[in-house]
Amino acid sequence: MHAYEAIEQSLTFIEEHLTKEISTEELANTVGLSPFYFQRLFKRLVNKPVQEYVKLRRLAKVIENLKSTDQRILDVALEYGFSSHANFTRAFKETYGITPESYRRDLPMLNTFDKPEVSMNxxxxxxxxxxxxxxxxxxxxxxxxxxxxxxxxxxxxxxxxxxxxxxxxxxxxxxxxxxxxxxxxxxxxxxxxxxxxxxxxxxxxxxxxxxxxxxxxxxxxxxxxxxxxxxxxxxxxxxxxxxxxxxxxxxxxxxxxxxxxxxxxxxxxxxxxxxxxxxxxxxxxxxxxxxxxxxxxxxxxxxxxxxxx
The missing domain is CATH 3.20.80.10 (Regulatory factor, effector binding domain)
Incomplete structure (x- = not known):
């Protein structure tokens, strides 16, 4: 397996488990790499640390839900692994510069972090x-x-x-x-x-x-x-x-x-x-x-x- 194929495999695993707990060690194990080497390789190919990437993909999915469903903001946040409304609001505002409430009210277009296709490189x-x-x-x-x-x-x-x-x-x-x-x-x-x-x-x-x-x-x-x-x-x-x-x-x-x-x-x-x-x-x-x-x-x-x- 090429190195980039291992990272692509881990990206697919992340997409399939965004509503569950995802540890860096578990991801490394799924592709047969040590956590140390996996983290270095992941950051090099994805341009984000592992858990930062997981957070950004969860927030992207949250945005999809807030735009297309009537679910309560807190329920969506909890579904995607945020421990509290305050924790979620802080992460959302740090990432997008606005609160979840402002987003749902105004629905501005946002830059979200999409799942990359590493093999294209x-x-x-x-x-x-x-x-x-x-x-x-x-x-x-x-x-x-x-x-x-x-x-x-x-x-x-x-x-x-x-x-x-x-x-x-x-x-x-x-x-x-x-x-x-x-x-x-x-x-x-x-x-x-x-x-x-x-x-x-x-x-x-x-x-x-x-x-x-x-x-x-x-x-x-x-x-x-x-x-x-x-x-x-x-x-x-x-x-x-x-x-x-x-x-x-x-x-x-x-x-x-x-x-x-x-x-x-x-x-x-x-x-x-x-x-x-x-x-x-x-x-x-x-x-x-x-x-x-x-x-x-x-x-x-x-x-x-x-x-x-």
Whole structure:
């Protein structure tokens, strides 16, 4: 068994026992490793200590319950191993910056820590070869955009260290909140949009250190004489791109777990192994016209060799 396979096996065990007591020693025993070596390997591959990861996965499950059921907050907390309401509230607020009561009342979008697919760090696919991992399919190709695409939407600045997957930090999902706002306000520009394509664009050029600008909007099918107040126009420029297509079982999984895992693979594994650098931006194109699947694409622009440093 490869080392990463042992950790993947332990991650599956954790998922199946989140409502039960989970000790580090028990996890080490299930994969035949000493507790000392298991903890070192786990932290290296998951980027979290064992019990911190268990806590974050339990909190993620709690959030799912608070959003989709009428269970009392205390009952959900006790179900997932928190010893008291005070203990649970403290852990929740330290992790997400708000109380469980505030979350249930306002239902903001949060960055939660998803179960990672560790094996993705050790698989290098060729262009045009699909990779099936967990519940997603991804494929990387090169594409040429012959003419620019115009998008109308909303924009905000985001702290890099506080957003997943780049910052590995939990808390309020600022891009997700921007998407919620866009979908609430887009009716005023709907006549100008192609409703089957939406784009999220991140770019760091021209922003302060540790910040990036995030845009959320829809593809324009006709340009008005005047853009509605509060909205901005952004362009996906013509040129050569590396495109990572991602498919998932449903749209919610696509924009959370699948996007997180695909981004980590593209930027953390694939581009690095191909010795490629890209311009300081990426685009997420979401397609709403497929009935039998949910899919999106991550677009990045490779830098010419002469511009690489």
């Amino acid at each position: 050790y698989v290098l696919i060729d262009e045009g070869v699909p990779l099936v991992v967990g519940n997603i399919v991804l494929e990387i190709k090169r594409k040429t955009l012959e003419k620019p695409e115009i998008y109308f939407g909303l924009e905000t600045e985001v702290c890099i260290s506080e957003q997943m997957p780049v910052g590995e930090s939990t808390g309020v999902d600022v891009p997700g909140q921007l998407w919620k706002r866009y979908h609430m306000e887009k009716a005023s520009i709907a006549a100008n949009l192609n409703t089957t394509v939406e784009m999220g664009m991140s770019h760091a050029e021209g922003t302060a250190q540790n910040l990036f600008t995030y845009f959320a909007g829809g593809l324009v099918q006709n340009i008005p004489d005047r853009l509605q107040d509060g909205f901005v126009k952004r362009e996906l420029s013509a040129g050569e791109y590396i495109v990572c297509r991602v498919e998932a079982e449903n749209f919610e999984d696509l924009v959370t777990v699948a996007l997180d895992q695909a981004s980590k693979y593209l930027f953390g594994t694939w581009l690095q192994h191909h010795s490629l650098t890209t311009e300081p931006f990426s685009a997420e194109k979401y397609y709403r016209d497929a009935e039998d699947m949910a899919y999106m694409e991550i677009w990045v622009k490779p830098l010419p060799l002469k511009n690489k440093s």
